[in-house]
Amino acid sequence: MFDDKLHTMTLSEDGSFTAYSKEYDEHYHSTKDGALKESYVKHVIPAFHTLKDRDEVSILDICYGLGFNTLCTLLYYKKYSSQTKLKIYSPELDASLIESLENFTYPKEFEIFREIILTLSRQNIYEDENLYIEIFVGDAREYVKRFSNKFDIVYQDAFSPSSNPILWTYEYFQDIKNAMKVEGVLTTYSIALKVRLALYENGFNLYLNEGEEYRTATIASRQKLQGLKEVDMQHKISCNLGVNSLKDNEI
Numbered sequence: 001m002f003d004d005k006l007h008t009m010t011l012s013e014d015g016s017f018t019a020y021s022k023e024y025d026e027h028y029h030s031t032k033d034g035a036l037k038e039s040y041v042k043h044v045i046p047a048f049h050t051l052k053d054r055d056e057v058s059i060l061d062i063c064y065g066l067g068f069n070t071l072c073t074l075l076y077y078k079k080y081s082s083q084t085k086l087k088i089y090s091p092e093l094d095a096s097l098i099e100s101l102e103n104f105t106y107p108k109e110f111e112i113f114r115e116i117i118l119t120l121s122r123q124n125i126y127e128d129e130n131l132y133i134e135i136f137v138g139d140a141r142e143y144v145k146r147f148s149n150k151f152d153i154v155y156q157d158a159f160s161p162s163s164n165p166i167l168w169t170y171e172y173f174q175d176i177k178n179a180m181k182v183e184g185v186l187t188t189y190s191i192a193l194k195v196r197l198a199l200y201e202n203g204f205n206l207y208l209n210e211g212e213e214y215r216t217a218t219i220a221s222r223q224k225l226q227g228l229k230e231v232d233m234q235h236k237i238s239c240n241l242g243v244n245s246l247k248d249n250e251i
């Protein structure tokens with residue numbers, strides 16, 4: 001059984017299961033957009049579309065949770081770029097959640113990754129010729145400080161800023177920026193002004209991730225990106241005087 005004192009499995013709109021966290025009083029994914037769809041359209045597709053061809057891709061997946069962003073990345077990678085070396089690094093505070101994932105009901109698209117799911121759930125590391133995946137069981141804030149100029153992609157997929165603010169502050173994004181390559185790209189479901197300000201104040205340009213069948217999300221990059229609608233942050237700031245980015249000392 002996956003369900004326990006802290007989590008219950010919930011069916012989302014696209015037919016895939018997500019989970020509800022009693023501790024954070026929040027679902028792991030948007031139940032309206034659907035767990036599988038949210039992961040694919042808000043993170044994996046926009047991230048890979050903005051990357052130029054490269055031999056090796058390093059991803060920081062904040063946070064592992066049920067592993068949808070990592071597993072969707074494997075789906076994409078298998079279909080479009082299986083020659084690329086892929087390295088995924090993912091912190092997750094909840095050790096018992098990771099252990100229970102072998103009993104989670106994943107979408108049928110993930111059946112081909114059963115061995116990877118089992119290995120990650122039991123050993124927190126999976127490795128083969130082209131693939132390295134590491135789940136760090138611990139605090140993401142500490143973990144990201146280990147890296148400098150490493151990541152091509154960051155999936156920023158923590159619980160919401162209101163329920164888990166420590167993973168959305170100005171200082172947090174400072175560490176994320178340091179961990180990323182200059183040409184790296186960050187994806188997040190959040191469109192909150194405070195979050196965008198925290199990224200903007202760290203030198204990120206902000207873009208809309210829009211589609212007809214899902215709620216708008218955000219793409220951030222320090223280099224200018226082509227073909228995306230940029231968020232006019234100067235305009236937002238002038239219309240919202242008094243709104244500030246979250247700071248560590250306010251939490």
Ligand SMILES: C[S@@+](CC[C@H](N)C(=O)[O-])C[C@H]1O[C@@H](n2cnc3c(N)ncnc32)[C@H](O)[C@@H]1O
Binds near residue numbers: 028066139157
């Ligand atoms: C919204 S869920 C992540 C969903 C995940 N990306 C997926 O696709 O299934 C947020 C996760 O962040 C974890 N978490 C909360 N605070 C954390 C922290 N400080 N460090 C690492 N993980 C944390 C929670 O345990 C939860 O699993």
